Amino acid sequence: MRARCILLHTALVAAVACSRAAAGRAGLVYYESYDPRSLDPALSTDVPTGEMVTLAYDRLTQFDPDGRLEPALADRWTASRDGRRYVFHLRAGVKFHNGTPLTPAAVRVSFLRVLAPGTKGGRPWPLYPIAGAEAYATGRAGDVTGMTLVGDSGLAFTLTEPLAIFPKFLAMPVASVVPPPPADPAERPIGTGPWRFVAWQHDDALTFARNPDYWGGAPLTDTLIVRIIPEPLTRAAEFEAGRLSVIEVPFGETARWRAQHPHWLVEKPALRAVYVALNNRRGPLSDVRVRRAINQAVNVPEILATVYGGRGIRARGAIPPALAGSDTTRPAYDYDPAAARRLLAQAGYATGIDLQLWRTAANVELSRAAQAIQSQLAGVGVRVELVERDASSQREAARKGQADMVILDWWADYPDADNFLYPLFNSGSFGPGGNYAFYADAVTDSLILAARRTVDEAARTALYRRIDDRVYAAAPWLYLWFPKDLWAHRPELSGWDLPVIFNGQRWTHARLGDR
């Protein structure tokens, strides 16, 4: 008996030792829900592509997991007093994965590539503030006049007008630096980033190996595999089987995981906004009283708690709480069906109105929220017809202004309140630019542009708040919530932090094994 115990014990110890050793060697495994477009930074218009580009390449600046701007390839930069001219100084001794040294010329050529008409990338706008960039992109100029080399490690940008947040624009994936000449950046990327590209089996997995010469300190783990797994429940199974290092908690599992695996979970307010764009130019919705009535007729906290698993913060404006300029104390539109009815009656719709609300099955949670909104609006006489289309058709209808209401989820490109104001409420951003509500207000427009030109941080923040106040009062949206990201990580994973913005995590400090 005793002998058997000892034997068993030895076996157990051996097994544990083995599994520990295996965990120590194990590579990190991350996932995307669909195959990236490409690994070419110029084509990074969606989240999977942006995340993968962020692993292999660097930009002049970057974001940390909390969305703070950090130096990257540029170790310092200076801005002129008027905010129109920036000089970036490149870090010394940085080399691409193939050994080519990084030069300011490479940065310049990379930017020209993104703008060049033949690239067909689709996202040149982060570089448009540079003088002459737009002319170059449309083929009206042979060069970008606002981009010049300074000495052998500097690069100067002259902007068309002052833009205080320009350094944040340069942290976007599209502004990544590729070595000259880029042989095949789409399939065999060569960057300066923490991870060297190894292989890509489309729709299956991407493999990266640590870059031992990474300027920011080599990653702690040898390999990083990024699997493409479209189905959320399959992802959950992979995670529970220990084959994924991290995972966004599936909505259906929220309660179970919160109860059973609280130590796995990380929760953070995301830089995202969930809202219903009310088309401010269509029928009854052009009346501000109707739009306010809609905001009062819907019990947002209840829908947030039930349909969305409580994974969000009720929106009292369009700027997420994590960003400067957000006002979390602003009085919200209270749930008050009687008041909503009165407003509708005042607007001349005492007998109710008929509206369409567009949703897409591609986003299950928002689709359910739309249903809840429909039933609550019915309570005040707003008869809603749900129009269900695929994401592409919905987007086209919304961009053309053919939808009364659309339920949407806005993801930040850069962590700044401007990203929740300029695209969403500037009249120049109608439709494809992001202003799906077709909200147009001359004062708002001029305030937004003034904020962009304001170099002083505190003054700019005050302006952001004022704009958000003004827009909120006009109720161009049915304001819903700012999602809180809820992720789980393997208990043996350390050095990983949930990023508030998609390009804020570079996996350099992450490792599996004993903490």
Place this chain on the structure above:
Amino acid sequence: MRLVGRRLLMTLPTLFGVLVVAFLLLNVAPGDPVAAMVGERADSATIARLRAELHLDDPLPAQFGHYLWGVLHGDFGRSYITQRPITRDLEERFPKTVQLALAAMLLAALCGITLGAVSAVQPGGAVDRLAMLVSYVGVSFPVYWVGLLLILVFALGLHWLPPSGSGGLAYLVLPALTLGMRSIAFLSRITRAAMLDVLSSDFVRTARAKGLSEAAVVLRHGLRNALIPVITVLGLDTGSYLTGSILTETIFGWPGLGRYVLTAIEKRDLPAIQGSILFMSIVFVLVNLVTDLLYAKADPRIAYD
């Protein structure tokens, strides 16, 4: 051989028809491929420029002519979204789909025909009733549900197999079972019906009267003659499996044609959709041709002329 040549020639109008219909449908369907290229935020000037560069504003006949010209030269074009050549994408996905389809069909043929034949030997017996249950489950339970259940039981519960992905043989088992389940059900029912029919016919009685063993009667005389409808179902299923299976591939993260087409449709990637549809049509037509030839092999009474 002449037959094969003639049949191949006859497929050309079919394929042309498929191309025309696919092209027209895609062009009347809502959704803009450029919208997927530029992402959630773009300026109208960039969108207009991309549309012009992709010839999306040309008249439809010109667009179609241009596409057809490329196809005739073996060039399916490049994806709008990824900018990769469509033929390379298909080359990469098709072997994965073939792998899964063959595994599913093999499983279906083995299990389905065996179950059907065995249950026909003793109708109403225990095996027959079990087979009936299997086919009810196979036909009526949604693929989605079965796939997730298999993952739950065999990957998470028993740790026998990986939940998803592609790699060695172990990765093939669950998706093949999920994909082939419907065929197992159908094949077992069809084999059973055909066997019962054959086993009550005169020549089987003759064979038994000759004194052949029961095994010889069932296998040589019974099964062989019952195979015609089985081959039909097998052929049709193989054709549809070889063109990719959206649900199974999505659940198991299998990198095959089905997911490729699904992504292409979601993004309105016109060249990718058209190329895949054309490719799938060719595969389907070829599988049908092979099925027809197998008929003649299985039943000497069938001759094509």
